Amino acid sequence: MVIFISIRRGAEPAVAAPVTSSLSVEVVQARRQLWPQLLYASGALAPWQEAVINAETGNLRIASLEADVGSRVNKGQLLATLASDSVLAEERKQVALVAQAVANLEQARSNDRRAKVVGQGGALSEQQREDYRIKVALAEADLAGARAELQSTRIRLRQTRIVAVDDGIVSARTALLGKVVAAGDELFRLVRDGRIEWQAELDARQLAQVQAGQVARLTLPGGQSVEGRVRLVSPTLNTKTSRALVYISLPSDSPAQAGMYASGQIELPAREALTVPDTAVILRDGRSYVFTLNDDMHVVQRPVTVGRRLHQAVEILGGLEEPARIVRAGGAFLNDGASVTVVQSQVAQP
Incomplete structure (x- = not known):
């Protein structure tokens, strides 16, 4: 059996449909800006700084507390007091000893003056006169010692007032009412100047x-x-x-x-930085990419190394040549070599 095939002459070949762009995009150029390094x-x-306030004198009871944790205090402000009755009694005793030493010194000086007058008539030997002068010196030494003891007692009396060594905020308090403290015990701790x-x-x-x-x-x-x-x-x-x-x-x-x-x-x-909008950088397979636009309106996917981020922009450390037209946004919908249509940007470049 023979089969005949009819061929129409003059038939025109089909015309390929025009290629349409896959996406309309905005393009920008990378900019160099001075960015702070972070x-x-x-x-x-x-x-x-912290200040530690210790007891400077010991064997005394805490009589009152005038500050607590969180209190803001000034230098010299009273924080606590120690019972001072025994120290006051010691002060009175030392005052009496000073008065006694003064009287002894006056007596020794009086005896020395009389010995000097009598000695001029030859009634006293030089050794006796020397003894009177030595007694004056001993009385003067006793008075100086008594006054030093009185000063020491008064210093101890002042130390019964626990005061702030600087302006600050009380951050810790170990002082307890009624506790008998030893010299050197920590009572308060301050944050200096807060x-x-x-x-x-x-x-x-x-x-x-x-x-x-x-x-x-x-x-x-x-x-x-x-x-x-x-x-x-x-x-x-x-x-x-x-x-x-x-x-x-x-x-x-x-x-x-x-x-x-x-x-x-x-x-x-x-430091100067080459920057692009952060929307221009996409992440694929753990790497960063941007899409650049060629003169034939096709995009190229380029791997880049990114650095700092600031004000919706990203620093490009490598992988991008200047000048290059970069797709501002929408890179996640593009593929390497895709054809695009460029539209005018409506957003100010960062």
């Missing part, structure tokens, strides 16, 4: 970039943000952790409290 750190909050500081921990590489006076910002556990300044950079590193402390002074009226743990950042001098 060092991220964490560390404990601790008093700037100042708290942040002790940020840094490694050796970070530490080399920090200097006194630099601004630091930290976030407290309650979410409050506090600004401070670097006061001191530790000259040594901990041999066990290989980290060092940077001491950052905080305002005295900040909500920071000793014992808190905070994280934050230290601002270093500004």
Whole structure:
């Protein structure tokens, strides 16, 4: 059996449909800006300095307490008193001994004057006259000793008043009413001036970039943000952790409290950065990419190395050549080589 196939002459071949863009995109160019360098750190909050107030005299009972934990005190303010009855009695005794020593000295001087007059007539030997002069010297020494004992007793009497050694906030109190204290017992502990500081921990590489006076910002556990300044950079590193402390002074009226743990950042001098909008960077398979636009309106997926992030922008450390047109947003919907249509940007470039 023969099969005949009819062919129509003049039939036109089918025309390929025009290729449409897969996505309309906005494009921007990378910009160079001066950005502050930030060092991220964490560390404990601790008093700037503490003052320990001890009992300077012993074997006395605490008679009253005038301050408690949290009290804000001024230098010289009364914190507690010790029972002073026995010391007052000792003072009166020493006053009487001083008066007795004064009287003995006057008697010795009077005898010496009479011996001098009698001795001029030859009635006393030189040895006897020397004895009177020695008695005057001994009486003077006794008076000086009595006055020193009186001064010592009065110092002990003043020490029965426990006072603040500086302005600050009472952070601890071990003094108990009625307790008999010994000399050297700790009674109170103060945070000097009420100042708290942040002790940020840094490694050796970070530490080399920090200097006194630099601004630091930290976030407290309650979410409050506090600004401070670097006061001191530790000259040594901990041999066990290989980290060092940077001491950052905080305002005295900040909500920071000793014992808190905070994280934050230290601002270093500004450095030039090549930046793109953060929406231009996409993450695929654990790597960062941007899409650049070629003259033929096709995009190219380029791997980049990113650095700092600031104000909705990202620093590009490598992988991007200038000048290049970069897709601002929507890279997650693009593939390498996709055709796009460019629309005018309605958002100011960061």
